[in-house]
Amino acid sequence: MKRSPVLLAVFLMLCGDAGAATMGKCRFDTDPRSFAGTASEQASCLMRKVRPLGNVAAEPAVLPANLAALVGQPTGISKARMRSEIAALGFDEAGLGGSLDSPLSRGNANSAQEPMARYFVIHDTSTPNFGEAQFPADIDTSNKVNSFSGYKSPTNAKAHIFLNRGGEIYVGHDFGVPWRATKLELKIGKLAKGLFVHIETIQPRRAHPHQADGTAPDPGFTAAQYDRLALLYLMASMRAGAGLVPAFHAAIDEGLSDGHDDPQNFSLAEFDAALGRLLAKLRP
Numbered sequence: 001m002k003r004s005p006v007l008l009a010v011f012l013m014l015c016g017d018a019g020a021a022t023m024g025k026c027r028f029d030t031d032p033r034s035f036a037g038t039a040s041e042q043a044s045c046l047m048r049k050v051r052p053l054g055n056v057a058a059e060p061a062v063l064p065a066n067l068a069a070l071v072g073q074p075t076g077i078s079k080a081r082m083r084s085e086i087a088a089l090g091f092d093e094a095g096l097g098g099s100l101d102s103p104l105s106r107g108n109a110n111s112a113q114e115p116m117a118r119y120f121v122i123h124d125t126s127t128p129n130f131g132e133a134q135f136p137a138d139i140d141t142s143n144k145v146n147s148f149s150g151y152k153s154p155t156n157a158k159a160h161i162f163l164n165r166g167g168e169i170y171v172g173h174d175f176g177v178p179w180r181a182t183k184l185e186l187k188i189g190k191l192a193k194g195l196f197v198h199i200e201t202i203q204p205r206r207a208h209p210h211q212a213d214g215t216a217p218d219p220g221f222t223a224a225q226y227d228r229l230a231l232l233y234l235m236a237s238m239r240a241g242a243g244l245v246p247a248f249h250a251a252i253d254e255g256l257s258d259g260h261d262d263p264q265n266f267s268l269a270e271f272d273a274a275l276g277r278l279l280a281k282l283r284p
């Protein structure tokens with residue numbers, strides 16, 4: 001029987017799906033729309049240390065205690081408690097990526113039958129770039145480093161959240177909006193759009209002998225950034241119904257061409273300590 005072009009196209013699509021290879025070092029598979037392993041194993045792969053020039057450590061990250069107990073598990077936090085904490089901090093839910101009553105985005109650009117977002121992707125902005133100059137002493141407070149003006153856009157911000165070194169937040173998109181910000185998501189295509197939420201943490205850079213913006217400050221982030229990151233992580237996880245899998249941009253894109261080198265000098269221990277401080281208030 002002569003195949004009609006339509007049947008041939010369907011046949012090729014099915015073959016393509018069945019033979020699809022996994023993508024990236026942590027092996028994203030379009031079926032079942034996740035990286036390889038349990039949620040904890042995925043986090044260990046996706047949070048491997050990112051060294052200068054985007055060299056991602058080969059060994060899996062050891063998840064610190066608070067994170068290990070949260071990833072893939074119900075948060076055990078009531079909305080009422082979270083809401084009073086948010087108010088005490090002077091925020092509202094919209095200013096933290098959206099309402100606790102709303103779900104996160106779903107895959108395939110918000111298709112109802114697709115899974116909800118699972119990955120909480122941590123980036124650094126790698127800007128501004130001070131070039132050959134040393135970092136000024138005021139990078140945690142200066143407007144030059146911490147202004148959101150270069151990131152703001154009514155519809156086209158590059159991430160869901162922008163977090164400056166003073167702990168202030170600009171919401172580019174509600175966490176319910178499907179948005180891509182890694183090479184891997186773009187390569188997978190529309191199916192991946194909505195499975196990842198993206199946080200850009202402001203970190204300036206300066207020149208490195210082998211990369212124009214390859215040197216990061218050390219420490220890389222402020223205590224205020226870790227505190228807000230912990231808050232955003234718990235809020236997004238509550239909306240998802242389980243602790244999201246945290247991930248570093250560079251670890252997601254490792255092995256793909258034109259990968260990134262962010263975040264630099266991220267301290268898992270400090271992030272975990274911030275989670276611990278917040279959980280102590282939310283689950284007394």
Ligand SMILES: [Zn+2]
Nearest residue numbers: 123249260262
């Ligand atoms: Zn990034």
